[in-house]
Amino acid sequence: METQIGSIQGEQQSRPSTGLFAWYRDITPGERRTFWSCKVGYALDAMDTQFLSFVIPTLIATWGITRGDAGFIGTATLLTSAAGGWIAGILSDRIGRVRTLQLTIVWFAFFTFLCGLAQNYEQLLIARALMGFGFGGEWTAGAVLMGEAIRSQDRGKAVGMVQAGWALGWGMSALLYALVFSILPPETAWRALFLIGLLPAVFVIFLRRLVKEPEVYAEHKAREAASAEKTSFAAIFSPKLLTITLRAALLTTGAQGGYYAITTWLPTFLKTERGLTVLGTGGYLAMVIVGSYLGYITSAYLTDRIGRKRNFMLFALCSMAIALIYTQIPVNDTVMLILGFPLGFFASGIFAGMGAFLTELFPTSVRGSGQGFCYNVGRAIGALFPFLIGHVSQTMPLGQTIGVFAAGAYGVLIIAALTLPETRGKTLEA
Structure with a gap:
């Protein structure tokens, strides 16, 4: 009987957990x-x-x-x-x-x-x-x-x-x-x-x-110390990694350019051209924030379920649709309040898979350098979008300008995602 009980307990301990948060229960302290x-x-x-x-x-x-x-x-x-x-x-x-x-x-x-x-x-x-x-x-x-x-x-x-x-x-x-x-x-x-x-x-x-350093990084540093060789951050521009670096930078530029295009100018457009008042209320802000959080969570699960690339493309297409709805379809304050949720959901959720994807694209020796460069080149270029939209909107309707820049940004993201390798499930090596 004791043997049977021990066997059952062993099977229960080795059986993987199930449910949405099973992964969290299975990780170490x-x-x-x-x-x-x-x-x-x-x-x-x-x-x-x-x-x-x-x-x-x-x-x-x-x-x-x-x-x-x-x-x-x-x-x-x-x-x-x-x-x-x-x-x-x-x-x-x-x-x-x-x-x-x-x-x-x-x-x-x-x-x-x-x-x-x-x-x-x-x-x-x-x-x-x-x-x-x-x-x-x-x-x-x-x-x-x-x-x-x-x-x-x-x-x-x-x-x-x-x-x-x-x-x-x-x-x-x-x-x-x-x-x-x-x-x-x-x-x-x-x-x-x-x-x-x-x-x-x-x-x-x-x-x-x-918090301790990750094992894969500690192993790399030990090996680096033993060999007395250090990899320069410029290695992300070497022939082996240059195309990965450039395509990943385009991916992040598309995500952040689209985000800034939508979130910076939409309130102005909706206030001045649509006469909506709900945008300045706490209720609208709460809808966007709640949508953002749930968008991050949903995207986090989807990027492991359907893959990094498909998840990026799905959220990019949905973000483009939201920008079109906001700028091309007449809506009232009530509808705008409701639309705050999908705006936050898709425009923010697209970033959930970014950290894992960039981590997997670069080797341990230059992982921080590669990830830091690609994400922040995208941020720097994306930061120019609000200025460009403001300049172009002087000769073109603001709603149309927002739509063009948002669609262009997310289009760049989709093209970059199609050309990059799928990395879901990749094991990192020192």
Whole structure:
């Protein structure tokens, strides 16, 4: 009888778990710590980053700056984040994924804090631009760390669910904005909001103690030390990797160009040309944020189920459809409120598979450099889309301009995805 009981228990322990979260139950405690550390880090990154969007009206009223001045702060942040993302990728190959993640979190938290101490527009612009280096770098370091720490069959789900932390951080920033501005006068509240941005630095204390370098990276560094040979970050431009690097950069450019084209100018178009008022409400923002989170989660599961390339193309086509509906079909406030959900779902969800895919495209020696370069080239070029749309819309209807740029961006993504190799289930090697 004891033998039979032992046999049954052994079968139960070896039998794989089932259900949506079976992968999480099957990973090791160390992998779980890495998962939550990366997810929380990404949420805190989003929280600090999104503060600016909520305080812009107060800054315009308090300091008398123009919308163009406020917009330039956002553009400067995006451009420095692109540079920071690539630098963080190179650093993660040199000093380690975990150490780079710690550095980027402290960096963006510190400069967000300095934003709250700014005494004029120029000081705020400089502090926010410097904050961008950490904001961009945290994504790269976290995505590489999580991509290497998790097993191949669950990589898409794990990395995608980590990136879903962005929507949680966005929601936290909205709640903190509502709380702080209900307690303090606006001219003081905006500063308090930025000062709260220092809190993520405390998280680094836990990160240092709980998270270790991925085994595949540790093995690579040991082998590198034994051979006394180091791979340069420029290897991503070598004949062996150049075409992968360029095509992956096109993929990320399409995703981010389409996202910025839709999210930057749609509110203006719908307010000025359609006369809709729901866009400025908390209900609409909540619909977009909830849609974003569920889009990340759904895409994370689909990228492991149907493959990286098919998932990208599916979400790109759906994002194009959403842009067409918004700009070409007359809608009222009620319909627009409902459409906030699919807008967030598809435009944000497309990014869930990005970290896993870029992790699998590059070898361990230059994985951070490759991922940092490709994702952040896409961010830098995508950041130009709002400016280009504004310029072209002077001679072309704004709705039509948004549709053309969004369709073009997602078309580039689809073409790049078709030419890149499918990497689902790929085992990483040191």
